[in-house]
Structure formats: structure tokens, C-alpha cells
Amino acid sequence: MADANAEQAFLSAIAQLAQRADLSDFTIICKDKEWHVHRVILASHSSVLNRACSGEFMEGRKKKYDLSEYDVGQVEALIEYMYTLEYQISDDVSSLEELCLHINMCILADKYDIPCLKEFATTKSKSCIDDVAVIEMAKPVTLVYEAEGATAEIRKALVQDLVHYDVFHAQKSYERRRIFETLLESYPRFAIDIIRAQSEFRKRLEDEWRTSCIPTS
Numbered sequence: 001m002a003d004a005n006a007e008q009a010f011l012s013a014i015a016q017l018a019q020r021a022d023l024s025d026f027t028i029i030c031k032d033k034e035w036h037v038h039r040v041i042l043a044s045h046s047s048v049l050n051r052a053c054s055g056e057f058m059e060g061r062k063k064k065y066d067l068s069e070y071d072v073g074q075v076e077a078l079i080e081y082m083y084t085l086e087y088q089i090s091d092d093v094s095s096l097e098e099l100c101l102h103i104n105m106c107i108l109a110d111k112y113d114i115p116c117l118k119e120f121a122t123t124k125s126k127s128c129i130d131d132v133a134v135i136e137m138a139k140p141v142t143l144v145y146e147a148e149g150a151t152a153e154i155r156k157a158l159v160q161d162l163v164h165y166d167v168f169h170a171q172k173s174y175e176r177r178r179i180f181e182t183l184l185e186s187y188p189r190f191a192i193d194i195i196r197a198q199s200e201f202r203k204r205l206e207d208e209w210r211t212s213c214i215p216t217s
Helices: 004-017 039-045 047-053 058-062 072-084 095-111 115-131 138-146 148-164 174-186 188-213
Strands: 026-030 033-037 064-066
Touching: 004 072, 026 072, 033 039, 033 072, 039 047, 039 072, 047 058, 047 064, 058 064, 072 095, 072 115, 095 115, 095 138, 095 148, 115 148, 138 148, 138 174, 138 188, 148 188, 174 188
Parallel strands: 026 064
Antiparallel strands: 026 033
């Protein structure tokens, strides 16, 4: 079994491959940007990209794959992850932009069958939800409910956060309530999840209250 130092050395060597265009045998394209990559790296992470890299498909024959349906930042994060098992977020990115990037990476990972990236992006999403102002949650909610299958864990965390802050309370600002009422109308699944989470939250509070009322001997 390889020791920790050997594993780290191997991972470092793989990461350095990202800078070796002379050893590249494949190209990823996104809009007007290109990355010279290595098929063995793509294939080791993704069954979808593995098939694309083979000679059976046009991408494999041309040795190019177009990901222009995504933002350049998302493709950069994807490639960085495949070489380093993580991706970095710039310090000047807002909390909302960071959360949306993680959600989009989760969706991308689900589509391209990259389980470890999906888990990584899901964990990152859940960890930064509290950093986003409640009034800004409309975009993240829209993203996760447009891609329900890929974002189940993130949806649950978002809903729990919104219920915790009681964003639907009548005394909250009209603007805030209207934003979330529109989301409830647009995504029935979101409405169902909110109702269930509110019910569970109230039951938990009631149970805690009853427990606190039990006299101690």
C-alpha cells in the first residue's frame, strides 16, 4: 500500500500534467478558449468523456470536445478538478457567485458522470449557503429546482436554511415575500419541500418545548 508521501507525489505529478501541452492528446473548447488536456485523465474521471475520447464518436476522431454550453469559469473548474481533485474560487467572487458556481459544478458533474466532483461540489455548496443573504437566494433555488435529480442534497440544505430564517412570515418585507412566493408558484416541488420542512421544524420545536416542561426530579 502506497504511503501518504508517495500518494501526494503522484497527485502532484498529475497536477503538473495540466501544464504539459506538449504531452496533450485532446482539446477541450469553451466559446473562444481552449485547453490542451490528456485523454487518460478525462477517461479516468468520466464515463461520458471516456466514450467521447474514443474513436467511435466525432469528438474522438477530431480529438476535440466542445463545452460551450457552459460558462468558461465552470469549464476551468472542471479541468482543474480533473487534474487536482479540487478547484479554487477567486477571492473577489461574491458569496452568491460562489454558491451558484458550486451548484452548477454539481449539475455538470451529474451530467458527465463524475461522482467525486459531484460530491465535492455538493459539500462546497452546503458549506457556503449560510454566507449568502436570504434575499439573494432566488437564483440558487432556481438552479437546484431546474435540475432536481442532480441537486437533492443541496435542495434540502437550501430549504432548511429558508425555513430556519422564516422567510415566508407575514411580517417579513414585501419584496422578500414576493420573491419567494413567485418561486413557490414556479416550482411546485419547492412548495412541497418548504411545507414539509416547516412541519418538521415546528414538530421539533414542539418536542423541545415539551421536553423542557418535564419537571426534573
